[in-house]
Amino acid sequence: MKKAVIVFCSMLVFLMVGCSSNTDETTNQGKTKEAGENAISITDFSNRTITFDHIPEKIVSLGNGETDIIYALGEEVVGRPTGDAVIKESENALEVGSSHSADLEKITSLDPDVVLGNHPMNSNDVQSIESIGSEMILTSANSVDDIKKQITLFSDLLNKREKADEVIHMIDEKIAQIQSEQTEKKPRVLLVYGAPGTNMAALPNSLSGDILELAGGENIASDYPSLEMxxxxxxxxxxxxxxxxxxxxxxxxxxxxxxxxxxxxxxxSKNAGWNELDAVKNDQFIILPHDLFGTNPGTKIVDALDYLHELLQDVKE
Known part of the structure; x- marks a missing residue:
């Protein structure tokens, strides 16, 4: 069992791009005169206060969700996560690794004003980023509220609060619409994160677990004991x-x-009773799209909510 958990934990590093174990309240500290008239000071999810003497122009993002938010606010990145560009507009940006393995050499070549990383995964990278003359902002997403806080924080950094309010309003409207269509009886759902050799249940305090509850599902693992790490x-x-x-x-x-x-x-299937599960009998075993559920989807959280809500509507009694 220990070996299986170790294998899972190594795979879960990928999922941690959109998640973290602790999220501190994100607040905008406004402008500060000590650093100059136009200075911007923000507090990230690790409770670090970072001050800029101007609005950052060269942005590197280590996560797809963060990249999506930057483009949704009307800005762009010079560096993005390695792999297929989830945000089409970012495909010409330099690939710089990811939250679990940032390429410092490539990041340095871009001379960015700011690097957007994950809390707590990139906490140990802060010193290296600062050593090249850049700042690092750490955020995470264990819930839809966390994503909304990310949007607000980045908008304060880029002076895009009006646009951020529009995006957050869109998310709130989607949640309200979905909840207005829900019935009292919620479909029973098991959310599984799978890796070769082991499988784990996602809890309500995960991003996918939060999406499930907002979309109208009942997480059958809600009271399972959580993993320590x-x-x-x-x-x-x-x-x-x-x-x-x-x-x-x-x-x-x-x-x-x-x-x-x-x-x-x-x-x-080796367990008695497996073939009698409603999910098995009704062929309701579904692989979720990775770009919406395998990581922080950013503003595309509305698509994730829609996707899951529609699935739940088809559940048979």
């Missing part, structure tokens, strides 16, 4: 899962999700 996830309890009889099983995974799904089914 990653408190947004829990060891899957097969006996309790079968007792809860989920109507839908949703899988998040990196790498080859079909392979992970097959491995999960092979493991679970």
């Amino acid at each position: 990653y408190p947004q996830y829990a060891q899957l309890n097969t006996e309790r899962m079968i007792e809860s009889n989920p109507q839908m099983i949703l899988l998040m995974s990196h790498g080859n999700p079909e392979e992970v799904k097959e491995g999960f089914i092979n493991d679970m």
Whole structure:
């Protein structure tokens, strides 16, 4: 079991791009005269106060969600996460690694004003970023509220509060619309994060768990004990899962999700009662889109909410 958890934890590093174990309240400290008339001072999710003498122009982002927010505010990045450009407009930006493995040499070549990283994953990178004359802002997303706080923080940094208010209003409207369509009886759902050899249940204090509840689902793992290192996830309890009889099983995974799904089914099918689960009988075992659920989707959180809400509408009793 220890080996399985270690394998999972190494894979979960990817998911931690959009998540963290602790999120401090993000507040705008306004302008400060000590650093000059036009100085901007903000406090990030790690409770670090960072001051800029002007609005940052050269931005590097280590996460897709942060990149999305910057473009939604009408700005752009010079450096983006390595891999396919989730934000099409950013495809010409230099690929600089990611939150779990930043490429300092490439970042240095861009001479950025600011690097947007993850809290707590990039806490150890702050000193290196500062040593090249740049600043690092750390944020994270364990909930929709966290994403809204990211939007507000970045808008204060870039003097885009009016645009941020529009985006946040759009998110709030989507939540209100979905909740107005919900019924009292919520579909029972198991959210699984899968990696080769092991599977974990996502808890309500994870971003995906928060999306599930906002979309109108009941997380059957809500009272599972959390993992010490990653408190947004829990060891899957097969006996309790079968007792809860989920109507839908949703899988998040990196790498080859079909392979992970097959491995999960092979493991679970050895347990008595697996074939009697409503989710199994009604073929409600679904792989979630990675760009919406495998990481922080940024302002595309509205698409994630829509996607999950529509899935839940199709759940059969």
